[in-house]
Amino acid sequence: YHPTRLLLFMQSSLLDTEPSDTGLDEASQRSTGGSTKHTAGNVDIQLLRSLWPQSESLLNASQLDSGVELAGADDRLACVRAALTRRTPVSIGAIGGSITAGSNYAVRSGATHLYHHKLLAALDAIHPVRNGHSLSNGGVPGTGPTYMEHCVHDHMPRRADLLLVEYAVNTDRNPASFERLLRTLLLLPHAPALVVVNAHRWRAVRPGDGRTDKCWNSKWPVDMAANATQRAAQSWGSAGQRDEINSDEDAIADLCRHYNVPLVSMRGALLGAVRSGALSIPAFMRDCKHPAGEGHTYLAQLLLHRLLSPPALTQAPPARGHPHKCRRAPAALAGPLHGESGRESAASVCARGSQLPRFVASAQGFELTDEGRGPGKLGYVASQPGDSLSLCLPFPAGGAAARSPKVLWLGYLRSYEHMGRVRVSCDGGCSCLATLIDAHDTKDGVSVTDVRRVVLRAARRGVGEEREAAGRGAGCCSVRLRVAQGSSSGEHKFKLMSLLLGGADANSLQTFSLRVAASASETAVAGGRSTGTG
Numbered sequence: 260y261h262p263t264r265l266l267l268f269m270q271s272s273l274l275d276t277e278p279s280d281t282g283l284d285e286a287s288q289r290s291t292g293g294s295t296k297h298t299a300g301n302v303d304i305q306l307l308r309s310l311w312p313q314s315e316s317l318l319n320a321s322q323l324d325s326g327v328e329l330a331g332a333d334d335r336l337a338c339v340r341a342a343l344t345r346r347t348p349v350s351i352g353a354i355g356g357s358i359t360a361g362s363n364y365a366v367r368s369g370a371t372h373l374y375h376h377k378l379l380a381a382l383d384a385i386h387p388v389r390n391g392h393s394l395s396n397g398g399v400p401g402t403g404p405t406y407m408e409h410c411v412h413d414h415m416p417r418r419a420d421l422l423l424v425e426y427a428v429n430t431d432r433n434p435a436s437f438e439r440l441l442r443t444l445l446l447l448p449h450a451p452a453l454v455v456v457n458a459h460r461w462r463a464v465r466p467g468d469g470r471t472d473k474c475w476n477s478k479w480p481v482d483m484a485a486n487a488t489q490r491a492a493q494s495w496g497s498a499g500q501r502d503e504i505n506s507d508e509d510a511i512a513d514l515c516r517h518y519n520v521p522l523v524s525m526r527g528a529l530l531g532a533v534r535s536g537a538l539s540i541p542a543f544m545r546d547c548k549h550p551a552g553e554g555h556t557y558l559a560q561l562l563l564h565r566l567l568s569p570p571a572l573t574q575a576p577p578a579r580g581h582p583h584k585c586r587r588a589p590a591a592l593a594g595p596l597h598g599e600s601g602r603e604s605a606a607s608v609c610a611r612g613s614q615l616p617r618f619v620a621s622a623q624g625f626e627l628t629d630e631g632r633g634p635g636k637l638g639y640v641a642s643q644p645g646d647s648l649s650l651c652l653p654f655p656a657g658g659a660a661a662r663s664p665k666v667l668w669l670g671y672l673r674s675y676e677h678m679g680r681v682r683v684s685c686d687g688g689c690s691c692l693a694t695l696i697d698a699h700d701t702k703d704g705v706s707v708t709d710v711r712r713v714v715l716r717a718a719r720r721g722v723g724e725e726r727e728a729a730g731r732g733a734g735c736c737s738v739r740l741r742v743a744q745g746s747s748s749g750e751h752k753f754k755l756m757s758l759l760l761g762g763a764d765a766n767s768l769q770t771f772s773l774r775v776a777a778s779a780s781e782t783a784v785a786g787g788r789s790t791g792t793g
Contacts, residue, residue, distance in 0.1 A: 302385060302563065310380045311559065312372055313552030316542075318528055318560050326528025326561040328457070328512060330570040331521035335452035337569065338585030339421050343386040351379060351394045352415035352451075354407055355425030358458050358549060359398030372552035374456065375423055377559035378566075385567075395419070403429040406768055408440040409761045410609030419451045423562065427457040427508040428548045434510035436764055438601035441514055442592060446603065450589045454565060455515050456558055457508050459526040461533075461540050461547050462492045472504060474547040484539035493533050495526065517596045523561035525554065604762050606653035611670065611757035612637035618758060620651040620737065625755075638672065638756040644679075646753075647741040652760050654688040654717070654736035666765040667691075667713040667738065670757030673698050674706035679751030680743040688734030689715045699748040708756055713738070715760075736760075 308314045318326065342349050353359050353375035361370040370376060379394040386392075397414030399406065404426050407414065415422060422444055430437050444453055463475035463483065471492060475483055483489050508526065515522040532538035543553040550558065595601030610618060612634060616627060622639065624646025629637040639648055652667070672678070678698035685691035696711050715736060742751050759765065 302381065302567070306384065307381065307560065307563075310384055311377045311556055314556045316538075316553065318557055322528045322532065323561065323564045325531070326524055326557075327521070327565050328524035328527040329515050329520070329522040330565070331515060332519045333521075333569050335450060336421075336454070336521065336566060339452050339566065340569070341585065342420060343382065346386065346388050348388045348390070349382065349386075349392045349420045350416045350418065351375065351392065351421045351423065352397055352419040353394070353423040353425070354397040354411060354414055355423075355456070356398060356402055356429035357400040358428070359396065359423075359425045360400045361396070361398070362400055372555050374550075374555040374558035374562065377556060378423075378562050381559070381563050398425075402768075403431050403433070403436065404440040405431070405433060405436040405761075405764050406759075408436055408443060408604065409607040409759055409765065411440065411443060413609050413611070413614070418449050421452045421454070421566075423454055423456050425456040425458060427505075427511055428460050430507035430511065432507060433764060434507060434514065435595075435597040435600040437507075437511055438514050438595055438597050439603050441518060441520065442595070442601070442603045445518060445520070445592055446589050448589070453520050454562060455511060455520055455522045456562065457511060457522060457524045457526065458548070458550060458554075458558065459508065459524070459529075460505055461544060462489075462494070462504055463547060464488055464492045476546040484541050487536070489540070490534055490536055493530055495530060514596055517593060521565055523558070523565055525550070525558060525561075528557060528561060606760075607762070608652055608758050608760035615639060615755070615758065618650050618652055620649040620735075621647075622649070623647045624742070625740075638754045640752065640754045641681075641742050642750075642752050644742050644744045644751055646751075647739060648755065650738040650740075650758070651687075652689075652736040652738060652758070654715070654734050665715050665763045666761055667715055668757075668759040668761075668765070668768065669696070669711045669713065669740075669755065670708055670759070671696065671698055671711070672706060672754035672756060673700050673709040675699070675701045675704050676748060677750045677752045678748050679746040679753055681740045681753045682743050683711075683713055684739050684741075685713075685715065685737065686718075686739070687737035688718055689736035689738075690718050691715050691738075695743065696753075697747065698753055699746065710757075 304317045307317060339349060359373070359375065361373045371380070373396070375394055375396065379392060383391045393416070395414075395416045397411075399414065407426075424441070424444070426437055426440075441453075441455075444451070460474075462471050463473065463479060464471055464481070465473050466481055475481075481489060505526070508524075512522060512524075514520075529538060529543075533540060543551055543557065545551050608618060615638070619639070624643055625639040625641045625648040627637065628640050629635075630640065641648070669683070676699075678700075680695055680697045680699075683691070683694040683696065691713050694711065694713055698709075740753070740755065742753055759768075761768075
């Protein structure tokens, strides 16, 4: 998992002591205190080294301070600190892409090198509770907020106390989708604390043409550790300009400022040390986007620092005898920074397995079953021509304040044997082009979850019908699956595994990402151990 290290630094002494020249400006070098004993959230670094793998080097006080790019509002985090002080178990949820998941293809729920797992280990040691605090890894590889805004409830604890949100390298130039996700989380009824975790895409200058838009990796033809040109290329943009390679990261920071959400930043903590040569990029990164174990250590240290060290001049945490003060309704939000495209969706669906029956209006021949293969394989299965399944999906009237969903992704089992075809049609509050899905595929010789996109449009109505629908505020988009007569396998099995109903942005979701998400099965672990939901 660790990258090849050509300069494998002698930096353990450079990072956990004050560097003589970090490359940061004077304002960024402000100290968190005069002590020579460096801490993270008032925690001795020797304790962290004893808890965390890949922790030979740790951030110094100045880097910790710089890495909290935005302290943000502290009221929700104060509630988490109060719970820790009372020795009350805290539930943590982490959502993001492959950095959070720990893999490009699946969730590594037991991976101790991940930033959120290291945060959990530190909290268990500093504020121990019986059976430990709990962590749910809701990362899904290859996906961004355009997927998670619809499915976040499926990838986090039901009542998380603290949510970590990591998408700086996965937003795909669509910051409005991150805003919709952020607003959805801020409006959760139990008002969990939020911290946005920004990893960073480190720039590489390609020899020959000087391009900086390519991602370096272990086969990159230039020594990223020793080449001064590569160090000097790292930037945070200049005055009045944006860093185009990291425009998503900048846009997320803008949204955090708009909603006053705490933000910790790998770039903020490490840019000066990298530019000065005190820290080589391959010492803490696998490639331009994905941190190695040491990079996850730095992110964990920043999170621990922000959680346990409230900013100055904030209100004191609620009294120990009044925990009810932390159980309040979420405050009203400012208007969306990205206009109506940044407003949370009024109606979206993300369902799989046991969640599917909520959206089934009628079933003839389709049966909800895991076929004896476990709850992760639960779906609606049919085996005869003419079997049908009718879905009722929420479809707000055109006058609704929030955006109407427009794209449906159907997750289904594709296999080399037994499989048949279904015809998809729409009625009620929506319309769609008739679609034929053939679940039989012999070229791979495997059984996998696949997805099919169905574009939905509001059904045409007369003036009277439109007024009636607007008065109701919501309608039912009726989607029907009927097993067809023909079959290339000679059999007619079809298995519906998942549904994702989203807005227009969901139209551009990557098929690979949705295959990973649709095939994900939830595992639950608690008490000092991590859980995976992807």
